Amino acid sequence: MWTTDQRNRLALEHQILQREGFSQFGVYYDRTYDSYYASGVATSSSGRHYSLYSPIPSGFPTQRPPLYVIDPNPLLKADGTAIWRLGVSHAMHTLTPHDKGWVQICHWRDARWHSGIVLQKVFLKALIWIEAYEQHLATGRDLADFVRTMAEAA
Amino acid sequence: MSTNDPVQRQMIREAMQAVAQRKPGRSKLVYDKTKRTIVAVAEGAQAPQALNITADDADMFGVVTVSSAWLREKWPELTKAGFLRVAFSSWDDGDALTQSELCVQASPTTVRGTFLLDQNTVEKGKELAILLEPTEASGSKQSVFVSTDGTAYRGQIVQPIDPSFQSSDIVFADVEPQLALRRSGILETTILKDKTVLCIGLGTGGAHVVVELAKCGIGRFLLVDRDRLSVGNVMRHPGGISQVGRSKVNVVRNLILEKNPNARVDVHPVDVGFDNRDLVAELVRASDIVVCGTDNQQSKLLINELCVTANVTALYGGASRRAQGGRILRVYPKRSACYQCFVAAMPEDASDVEISSADDASEIAYSDRPVAVEPGLSLDVLPIANLMAKLALLELIADKSSTLNTLKRDFDAPWYLWLNRVEPGTQYADWPPLSESRDEMTICRWYGIYFDRDEACPVCGDFVASLAASYGLDPSLLPALPDKE
Numbered sequence: 001m002w003t004t005d006q007r008n009r010l011a012l013e014h015q016i017l018q019r020e021g022f023s024q025f026g027v028y029y030d031r032t033y034d035s036y037y038a039s040g041v042a043t044s045s046s047g048r049h050y051s052l053y054s055p056i057p058s059g060f061p062t063q064r065p066p067l068y069v070i071d072p073n074p075l076l077k078a079d080g081t082a083i084w085r086l087g088v089s090h091a092m093h094t095l096t097p098h099d100k101g102w103v104q105i106c107h108w109r110d111a112r113w114h115s116g117i118v119l120q121k122v123f124l125k126a127l128i129w130i131e132a133y134e135q136h137l138a139t140g141r142d143l144a145d146f147v148r149t150m151a152e153a154a
Numbered sequence: 155m156s157t158n159d160p161v162q163r164q165m166i167r168e169a170m171q172a173v174a175q176r177k178p179g180r181s182k183l184v185y186d187k188t189k190r191t192i193v194a195v196a197e198g199a200q201a202p203q204a205l206n207i208t209a210d211d212a213d214m215f216g217v218v219t220v221s222s223a224w225l226r227e228k229w230p231e232l233t234k235a236g237f238l239r240v241a242f243s244s245w246d247d248g249d250a251l252t253q254s255e256l257c258v259q260a261s262p263t264t265v266r267g268t269f270l271l272d273q274n275t276v277e278k279g280k281e282l283a284i285l286l287e288p289t290e291a292s293g294s295k296q297s298v299f300v301s302t303d304g305t306a307y308r309g310q311i312v313q314p315i316d317p318s319f320q321s322s323d324i325v326f327a328d329v330e331p332q333l334a335l336r337r338s339g340i341l342e343t344t345i346l347k348d349k350t351v352l353c354i355g356l357g358t359g360g361a362h363v364v365v366e367l368a369k370c371g372i373g374r375f376l377l378v379d380r381d382r383l384s385v386g387n388v389m390r391h392p393g394g395i396s397q398v399g400r401s402k403v404n405v406v407r408n409l410i411l412e413k414n415p416n417a418r419v420d421v422h423p424v425d426v427g428f429d430n431r432d433l434v435a436e437l438v439r440a441s442d443i444v445v446c447g448t449d450n451q452q453s454k455l456l457i458n459e460l461c462v463t464a465n466v467t468a469l470y471g472g473a474s475r476r477a478q479g480g481r482i483l484r485v486y487p488k489r490s491a492c493y494q495c496f497v498a499a500m501p502e503d504a505s506d507v508e509i510s511s512a513d514d515a516s517e518i519a520y521s522d523r524p525v526a527v528e529p530g531l532s533l534d535v536l537p538i539a540n541l542m543a544k545l546a547l548l549e550l551i552a553d554k555s556s557t558l559n560t561l562k563r564d565f566d567a568p569w570y571l572w573l574n575r576v577e578p579g580t581q582y583a584d585w586p587p588l589s590e591s592r593d594e595m596t597i598c599r600w601y602g603i604y605f606d607r608d609e610a611c612p613v614c615g616d617f618v619a620s621l622a623a624s625y626g627l628d629p630s631l632l633p634a635l636p637d638k639e
Contacts, residue, residue: 005618007635008618008629008632009612009617009618010635011632011633011634011635012618012621012622012627012629012632014635014636015622015625015627015632015633016621016625019625019627020625026636027635028635028636028637028638029634029635029636029637029638030637030638031637031638032638036635037638057428058428059428059431059456061612062428062452062455062456062458062459062613063428063452063456064452086521086522087521088520088521089520089521089522090520090521090522090523091520091522091523110450110451110452111450111451111452111505111507112451112501112505113451113452113455114451114455114494114497114498114612115455115459115494115612115613115617116494116497116498116611116612116617118621
C-alpha cells in the first residue's frame with residue numbers, strides 16, 4: 001500500500017521532529033494495520049497536556065493529514081460545551097470532528113495544503129492553536145481572536 | 155401560371171438551391187409584383203417589376219437527411235431484399251427528418267420509412283417510401299449517394315404519407331469526410347483521431363474545452379465529474395435546460411458526439427479523490443493529455459502527482475474570483491514546473507479561485523463563516539477555456555504538419571495569465587486602460603509567465619534528499635520508524 005517514497009518521507013519527517021526540538025512528537029508504524037500515524041503530547045505554556053494524534057492518510061503527502069486532540073476528550077469551550085459540536089468552525093479554527101468526538105485542529109485547509117508542508121509545521125500550528133485555546137478559556141473570546149486565519153503559505 | 159406548374163416549380167427549386175448554395179444558377183427567383191406571385195426567370199433577365207429573392211428566402215423545402223455510411227453498410231441488405239427499413243427523428247413539424255442513426259439526441263416524434271430500389275415494390279401504408287434511382291453523378295454531392303459498387307443514386311420520396319414531406323429533398327450525409335473537410339487547411343493530420351484526452355471536471359470551462367477539441371477531430375475522450383447539471387449551471391454550461399438533472403459526464407458526452415459522431419467517449423461519474431486514485435491513475439495512463447477543469451485544490455494536487463508519475467502532460471486552468479481573470483498552467487512532467495511547484499511558489503494565485511456554486515463555497519467555508527457564491531460570466535470563462543483547448547491541441551498535433559505549429563513559438567511559457575477586467579482593491583487595480591497602454595500589462599491579453607521548476611519539489615523533484623540535506627541528514631541512512639507506541 002505504501003510506496004517507497006512515502007516511507008522515506010515519513011522516516012525523514014520523524015527525524016526532523018526528533019532533531020528540531022519536537023521530540024515529544026513522532027511518526028510511528030502500526031504493523032497490525034500497516035498504517036502510520038504521528039502523535040505525541042503537547043504541553044502548553046501553562047503546563048497543561050494535550051494528546052495529539054494524526055493518522056497518516058494513504059495519499060500523504062499530497063493528501064492532508066488530519067490532526068486531532070484525543071485528550072482531553074471532550075475538549076470543552078469556556079462555556080462548558082463541547083467544541084466538537086461546532087463542527088467546522090471559523091471561531092474555534094476546527095474542522096470536521098472525529099466520530100469519537102476528537103476535535104480536529106484546522107492546521108491547513110484542504111484548499112491550502114500541499115505536499116511541501118512538513119509535519120513539524122503541522123505540530124507547530126497545533127501548539128499555537130493550543131495556546132489560543134487556553135486564551136479562549138481564560139477570556140471567553142473566540143479562539144480566532146488569538147490566531148490569524150490559516151492563510152499563510154507554508 | 156401558378157407555383158403548382160411542374161416546370162415552373164422545378165425551375166423555382168433549382169433557382170432556390172442555387173441561391174441557398176451561394177452559386178450562380180441558370181435561373182433566379184423573383185417576386186413578380188404585377189402577378190403577385192413568385193416566378194423563376196432566366197439569370198440576367200430584366201424584371202423591373204420584380205423583387206429578387208435572397209438566400210434567406212430560399213429554404214422552403216423540407217430536408218430528409220440520411221447517413222451515407224449507414225446506407226453503404228446496409229447496401230447488401232437492401233440489394234438482396236429490395237427494401238430497407240429506416241427511422242427518422244422528425245423536427246419542426248416534419249420540416250426536417252434526420253435519420254435516427256445520426257441523432258445523438260432523438261426528437262420526440264419518429265417517422266418510419268423504407269428505402270426502395272424499385273418503385274413497383276412500394277407497399278401502401280403509413281411508412282414514408284424513398285426510392286433510390288441511378289443517376290449521373292452531377293449536381294450537389296449531398297443529393298447523390300454512391301453505393302459500394304460505385305453507382306450513383308438520387309433519392310426521391312414516392313410515398314410522402316404527409317403533405318409536408320412531398321417536396322422534401324433527400325440529402326446524404328457523409329459525416330466524417332464532410333466534417334474533416336471543414337478542418338482541412340488548418341489541421342491536415344488525421345493523427346488526432348487516435349489521441350485520447352482525459353478531462354477531469356466538466357464545468358463551464360472543462361466542457362467547453364472538450365467540445366472544442368471534439369470539433370478539431372480528437373478521437374477519444376475520458377470524462378470524469380461526479381456532479382449533475384443543475385438549473386443554475388445552465389447560465390454558463392454548454393448543456394441546456396433540457397439536460398438538467400443528468401450527470402455532467404453524460405451531458406458532455408452528447409455534446410461531443412453532436413460535434414464528432416465517431417468519437418469514443420468513456421464516462422466516469424465519480425469524484426476525484428484519494429479513495430479512487432487507482433481509477434484516476436489508470437485513466438491518466440491511458441491519456442495523451444490531461445485537462446484539469448476542477449477548482450478543488452486537493453484534486454488538482456492528486457492529478458498533478460499522478461500525471462508526473464505517468465509522465466503525461468497536463469493543463470490546469472481556472473478562473474479567479476468572479477472570473478475577473480484566469481490562468482493556465484501547462485506541465486511537462488519533470489521538464490517544467492508542476493502544479494505543486496506552482497502552489498508552493500505562488501500560493502495566493504493558486505488559491506484565488508472562482509466560487510461558482512454552493513459546493514465550491516462549502517469546500518472552503520466554515521459553518522460560522524460562510525463563503526459567498528460569486529460566479530463569473532460565461533463570456534469571461536470562455537477565453538480561458540479557448541486557450542486551454544488550443545494548448546491541448548498544440549500538444550496533440552505534436553510535430554505533425556499543421557498551420558498551428560507556428561503557435562509553438564508563441565506559447566512556450568509554462569504559465570498564462572489573463573485578465574477580463576480591472577477590479578478596485580486587487581493587485582491589478584493599477585493596470586492602465588487598454589486604450590492607453592504601450593508596454594504595460596492590460597486586460598484582454600494573454601501573458602506568458604516563466605518560472606522555473608523547483609528541483610526540490612515533493613512531486614517532480616527530490617524533496618526528501620533536499621530536505622534531508624538541509625538538516626544534515628543522509629536520506630539513505632534514515633533509521634526505520636519506531637513501531638506503534
